[in-house]
Amino acid sequence: MEPVARKTNFLIFTLFLQIIVFVTVILDIPIARQVIGFVYFTFVPGLIITKLLRLNELDRLETVLFSVGFGVVFLIFSGFFISEALFLLGFSRPLSLIPLMIILSSFVIFGAVLVHLRRVDINLFGEGTLFRSFHAVPFACLPILAVVGVMCVNIYQNNLILLFVIILISVLFSIAVIRKELSPSSVYPFAVIMIALCLLYHSSLISNNLVSFNSDVPAEYFVFKITQNAAHWSSTPSIIQDVGYGRLNAMLSITILPTIYSTLLNLDPTWVFKVLFPTIFSLVPLCLYRLWEPNIGKKGAFIAAFLFMANMTFFTEMVGLNRQMVAELFFVLLLLVIFSKKLKTLGRTTCFIVFNAGLVVSHYGLAEIFLLFILVFVIYSILMRRPNRSLTVSMAVLFFTIMFSWYLYTSNASVFSSFVSYGNYVYGQLNQFLTPGSRGQEVLTGLGLTTPPTIWNSFGRAFAYLTEILVVLGFIGLITKRTGAHFEKEQYVLSTTVVILLVLLVLVPGLANTLGITRFYHVLLFFLAALCVLGAEFLTSLVFKQQHLQKIVASIFLLGVLVPYFLFQSGLVYEVTGSQSYSLPLSMHRMSQSFLRSQLGCFDESEVLGASWLSKSIDTQSSKLYSDASSAYDVLIDYGMIRFAEIISNVTVFSENSIVYLNRANLVEKTGMPTSVLPILDFTDKVYSNGGCEIYNNP
DSSP, X not given: OHHHHHHHHHHXXXXXXXXXXXXXXXXXXXXXXXXXXXXXXXXXXXXXXXHHTTOTTSOHHXXXXXXXXXXXHHHHHHHHHHHHHHXXXXXXXXXXXXXXXXXXXXXXXXHHHHHHHTTOOOOSSSTTOTTOSGGGHHHHHHHHHHHHHHHHHHHHOOOHHHHHHHHXXXXXXXXXXXXXXXXXXXXXXXXXXXXXXXXXXXXXXXXXXXXXXXXXXXXXXXXXXXXXXXXXXXXXXXXXXXHHHHHHHTOGGGTHHHHHHHHHHTOOHHXXXXXXXXXXXXXXXXXXXXXXXXXXXXXXXXXXXXXXHHSGGGTTGGGGOHHHXXXXXXXXHHHHHHHOSSOOHXXXXXXXXXXXXXXXXXXXXXXHHHHHHHHHXXXXXXXXXXXXXXXXXXXXXXXXXXXXXXXXXXXXXXXXXXXXXXXXXXXXXXGGTTXXXXXXXXXXXXXXXXXXXXXXXXXXXXXXXXXHHHHHHHHHHHHXXXXXXXXXXXXXXXXXXXXXXXXXXXXXXXXXXXXXXXXXXXXXXXHHHHHHHHHXXXXXXXXXXXXXXXXXXXXXXXXXXXXHHHHHHTTHHHHHHTXXXXXXXXXXXXXXXXXXXXXXOOOXXXXXXXXXXXXXXXXXXXXXXXXXXXHHTTHHHHTTOOOOOEEOOTTOXXXXXXXXXXXXXXXXXXXXXXXXXGGGGGGSXXXXXXXXXXXXXXX
16 A cells, blocks of 8 residues: 555645645745746656656666756757747747646646556655755755855855855865764765755856856857747747857757746746756766766765866856756766666666757757767777667667757757867867967866966966876776776776877867867766776775775875865965965955956946846947947847947947947956047947946947
8 A cells, every 4th residue: 555655645745736836826926936836847747757657776866866857858848849839829929927837737737647547656755765864964054155155245245154165065075085974975965966056056146147257158148038038939040140149049958948947937037047057957966976886886976076076167167058057967867877777778768868859959069979979889889799788879870860950950050060160170270280279278277388377376286187197097097907996898988988088189289179178178077087086096006905995095095185176176275375266256356357357257237237228228230339358248148138249449440320338347447448449438428327337329
C-alpha cells in the first residue's frame, strides 16, 4: 500500500500546489507568486516527465537534476509550440498570461493524473533525503549573507559583509575537506549548491540594473524584449539583417524562456536575468559533482566542484551570458546521460534527445563543442571496434541533424553563417602563427608572457599557474594509471580530447578569440577540474608510499593551492591590499566611472532612465544617435532598445537631426570621448538632463 499512498499523495500535492499557483497569479501576491511559480513550473513538469519515462534507476540527487533539466526543456519547447500554433490560429499574442497558464497548467495536471493511473512511485523527499544534517546549516547561511551583503553595497557602499562571506566560504570549504566529523560527505552536494548560489548572487544582484561584465547580456536582453513585447517568437524578425542579433534570436533560451518566466511570475525582465537564470545555473557545479563522484570519490568531486566555482569566470563573465548558463545545464546533463551506467537504453536515448534539443536551442557555441566531443567518441568506437552503448553512431547523427536543421532554418541561417565566418576568421589568422599577440592578451597572460601590474597580481597568477600545473600532472597520472581514479576508456579519450583542444587554443592563432579563452577554459574545467585533483594525488604518490598518507597530504596541498586561488579570483586580496580589482561587488566604491562602464558594463540608474526616456520620447529611427562606446554597446541596447549608435571620435561631425547621449563618465570625469567634442554641444539643444545623463539634439 505504501507506493499507492505515495502516488496518491503526489497527485494531491500537485493539485494543491496548482491551486496555490492560480491564487497567487490571480491575486498577484508579491514574492509568493514569483517563488512558488518558479519552483512549480521549473521542477514539477520535469519531475512528471522523469517519472512517466520510468527513470527509476536515478537516485534522488539525479532525479532532482534531471527534473529541472526536463522542466526547462518543457518550458522552452511548450512555449515554442504555443507561440507557433496559436499564432497560426489567429492569436496575435500567444505568449501572454492566459494561454500560458491554461496550457502549461493543463499539461501538469494531466501528467500528474497519468503518474497516478500508471502507479508510478514518487518518493523524492522520504527517509534518507539529502541535506537533513545540521552540518548543512552554515552552508545554508551563505546565500542569505550574500544577498544581505549586496544590499549593503548597493545602499551604503559597505563591502564588509561580502568580505566576510568570501572568508567564510574558504573556512567552510577547508573544514569540509579536512574534518569529516564536522562536515560529513553527505553534506557535499548541499554545500556545492549553496556556495554556487552565494557566488552567483553576490555578483548578479549588484545594481538594480543589468551589469554585462563585458559579456553579451545587452544583446540577449534586446532579443528577449522583442519577444516579450510581441508576446510571440518569430523565427524571422526584422533584426536578422544583423547576423549577431539573428543568431541570438534563434536561441530560445533567451527569447521564449525568459518571456514565459516574466509573464507567468509577473517579474521584471531585468530580474529574470539577474535572479532566475543564475539560480538555474547554480545546478551546473552540482551536476559536475555528481558526474565526477564515481571517478574520483565524494571528496575529490567536492574539491573539483569548488575549483570550477572558484574560477572568476563562473561568477563574473557567465552572469552576463544567460544563454550559456542554461546551455551548460543541458551540456552537463548530457554528460551524465552518456556516462551513467544505470540508465536503460530507452531512457538513455530519450534523455539524450531531449537534452540534445535543449542544448541546440540554447547556445550554438556549446552545441558545436559537444558535437566535437561526440564525434571523437564515435571515431574512437569505430577505430577500436568497440561499440558504445552509451553513445551510438545513430545518436551522433541525430544530434548533428537536429543541430544543423535548427541553425539552417531559423533566423535566415544566421547561426550557420556565424560558424562559417568564425572558420574563415581562424583560417585568415593562420599566417600569424609566429606572432604571439595573435592568440590574444588573455592567452598570453595565462602562459605567463605578460608583466603583472603589481606584486599581488604576481601572487595571484602564481596560484593560477599551480592549478594549471596540477591539471597537467593529473593528466600524466591518468594516462600512466598512477592515480586512484576509476575512469572508463571513453573518459580517457574525452580527457585527452579536452587537453588537445586546450593546446590548440594556445597554438592556433585566433581560435581562442572565437568564443573567448576565459569562456573556453571555463567549459573545459568540466573535465580539467577533476584532473587538478588527480594531479595532487599523483604528486603525493611520488613522495609518499602509504596510500592513507597520500590522501591526507593531497587534501592539505589542494587546500593550500585552491583557497588562496579563490581569495585572489574573488578579488578579496586585491580589495584588502588596495590594488586594482575587477571585483564589482567588493571594489565598485573605488572604481572610476569610466572603468565601471568600459570594463564591467555597470551603469547607474540615471543613465538607464535617460536611455528609457530617449527610446520613448525621440524617434531614433529617423535620427542619428551619437554616444561613447560603452553606452552604445550596453545601456542604449538594454534600456533604449537602440541597436546602432555612432561612436563619437575626434573626427565626428554631427549631422542635422542628430542626437547625442552622454553618460556620467562623460559628464563627471570627462572621459569616454574626446574632450574637444564637449564644447561643440553648447551650440545644440539640451533636451534631457537628470544629473547623471544628458541628451542633446541638433535639429
